[in-house]
Amino acid sequence: MSERFTQLPLVTLFGRTNVGKSTIFNRLTEKSQALISDISGTTRDSNLGVVAWDNCEFELADTAGFYDFNHLEKKPKKKDEKLSANDLAQRQAARLLSEAQLILFIVDNRDGLTADDRRLAKALKSRPELIAKTMVVVNKVDSFKYASEAAVFTKLGLGAPQLISASSGSGTGDLLSKILTRLSWTDNLTTLENRPEEIRVTFIGKPNVGKSSLVNALLGYDRSLVSDEPHTTREPQDAFLTWREKNIRLVDTAGLTKEGHKRAGLEKASGERALSALHKSDLVLFVLDVSEPLTKQDARLVGEIIAQRKSLVLLANKWDKIKPKDVKGWTQKIYNHFPFAAWAPIKFVSAKSGLKVPELLDLILEIAAARELKVSDSQLQKLLAKIVKIHLPAKGKGLKAPRIYEFTQTQTNPPTFKIRIGSKDNLHFSYVRFMENRLREKYNFIGTPIKMEVVNNKRVHSLNS
Numbered sequence: 001m002s003e004r005f006t007q008l009p010l011v012t013l014f015g016r017t018n019v020g021k022s023t024i025f026n027r028l029t030e031k032s033q034a035l036i037s038d039i040s041g042t043t044r045d046s047n048l049g050v051v052a053w054d055n056c057e058f059e060l061a062d063t064a065g066f067y068d069f070n071h072l073e074k075k076p077k078k079k080d081e082k083l084s085a086n087d088l089a090q091r092q093a094a095r096l097l098s099e100a101q102l103i104l105f106i107v108d109n110r111d112g113l114t115a116d117d118r119r120l121a122k123a124l125k126s127r128p129e130l131i132a133k134t135m136v137v138v139n140k141v142d143s144f145k146y147a148s149e150a151a152v153f154t155k156l157g158l159g160a161p162q163l164i165s166a167s168s169g170s171g172t173g174d175l176l177s178k179i180l181t182r183l184s185w186t187d188n189l190t191t192l193e194n195r196p197e198e199i200r201v202t203f204i205g206k207p208n209v210g211k212s213s214l215v216n217a218l219l220g221y222d223r224s225l226v227s228d229e230p231h232t233t234r235e236p237q238d239a240f241l242t243w244r245e246k247n248i249r250l251v252d253t254a255g256l257t258k259e260g261h262k263r264a265g266l267e268k269a270s271g272e273r274a275l276s277a278l279h280k281s282d283l284v285l286f287v288l289d290v291s292e293p294l295t296k297q298d299a300r301l302v303g304e305i306i307a308q309r310k311s312l313v314l315l316a317n318k319w320d321k322i323k324p325k326d327v328k329g330w331t332q333k334i335y336n337h338f339p340f341a342a343w344a345p346i347k348f349v350s351a352k353s354g355l356k357v358p359e360l361l362d363l364i365l366e367i368a369a370a371r372e373l374k375v376s377d378s379q380l381q382k383l384l385a386k387i388v389k390i391h392l393p394a395k396g397k398g399l400k401a402p403r404i405y406e407f408t409q410t411q412t413n414p415p416t417f418k419i420r421i422g423s424k425d426n427l428h429f430s431y432v433r434f435m436e437n438r439l440r441e442k443y444n445f446i447g448t449p450i451k452m453e454v455v456n457n458k459r460v461h462s463l464n465s
Helices: 021-029 085-099 115-125 144-156 172-183 211-219 266-280 296-307 327-337 359-371 377-390 429-443
Strands: 010-014 047-053 056-062 102-108 134-139 198-204 237-243 246-252 283-289 311-317 346-348 404-411 416-421 451-455 460-464
Touching: 010 021, 010 085, 021 047, 021 056, 021 102, 021 134, 021 172, 047 172, 056 172, 102 115, 102 144, 102 172, 115 144, 134 144, 134 172, 198 211, 198 266, 198 359, 211 237, 211 246, 211 283, 211 311, 237 359, 246 359, 266 296, 283 296, 283 359, 296 311, 311 327, 311 359, 327 346, 346 359, 377 404, 377 429, 416 429, 429 451
Parallel strands: 010 056, 010 102, 047 237, 102 134, 198 246, 198 283, 283 311, 311 346, 416 451
Antiparallel strands: 047 056, 237 246, 404 416, 451 460
């Protein structure tokens, strides 16, 4: 259905729990995407990010710490046996090892060589296709005087280790240079000059509405963990694909709850990262579980999306559970709950069956184009003439009917328009809405917020939608 984003070479971080993989990931990607905690097993779903170094790029995966060697040794549980979120994380990490062009085996200099390190190395050696692409990285070498202690890791039999301190950044430049040397044989090492633009799409919604399942359905493989356990997704999970020669970044976020931001620990941090991902997005796919009642929390989340002027699609997921399938009735019900989002398209989908999911990719491209649409001044003046002919401008305060002198577009992404009126005129907000609706009808700004600024000689006020 889709292709992997730019076919960047994949480097996977591997090791037991709490050796600093997430800190390394954040350091190399120059982001704070991965949660860092002293709690064992904080990283469950794998993180993917793009690393730029010496004018080249590669994709970096941060995986859950290995403790279940059955997955690494290709001894998965039976198909009919239900897997926990942690089991799924182990299976996903094993898959990323197989897909990687290079594996960074992370060990902890403070702990020294442990029994689990030895067992992981033994498991790697049982699979020649993995051992040939593995590099040992000794983390937490925080001072030169501790470097001699790292020699013990040569006993793993995986070659000379690379010494770094992810917390301070020491040695990471040398590590990146060695990574590029190991990847230099690949045909898909991309230079920064050739880096394509991408559309950033973020999945937002409450826990267990099907965000991760929808991401997996779009990708055609299990990128995000899917489990009945709440808060399986803890960090924003980036996945990349190419569709009709356009590059798309899909960001799966932790479920947002009314109480989550008040709580301490991982749930609070997960919610903060979800909101941060929202801020960076171009388009939000807001996921609803239509088999459950719509809530005030849903309305608050959609209100936040609109306040940040993000493009929006309302995804009515789990449509396979609804009988009878009254699309018209459900559409009206949803818009009644979100009257401020009447411009956002509603799509009735089922991540489980795949119903209507492939259509979302074309919709994403259509909305991305709408955000960048620029309407010429001459076209807007012609549209204005038609609008005034249908309905004369309605006044707000005062006795004088307003006159519109100019209607222009001042910005794209998202589209912003200026309505210039007389210095003493006042244009009623309902007429501004009327103009916006005619604008949408004419130029199909699907799923895209529009900002309408009313300007005269004394003041400027705007109406966001």
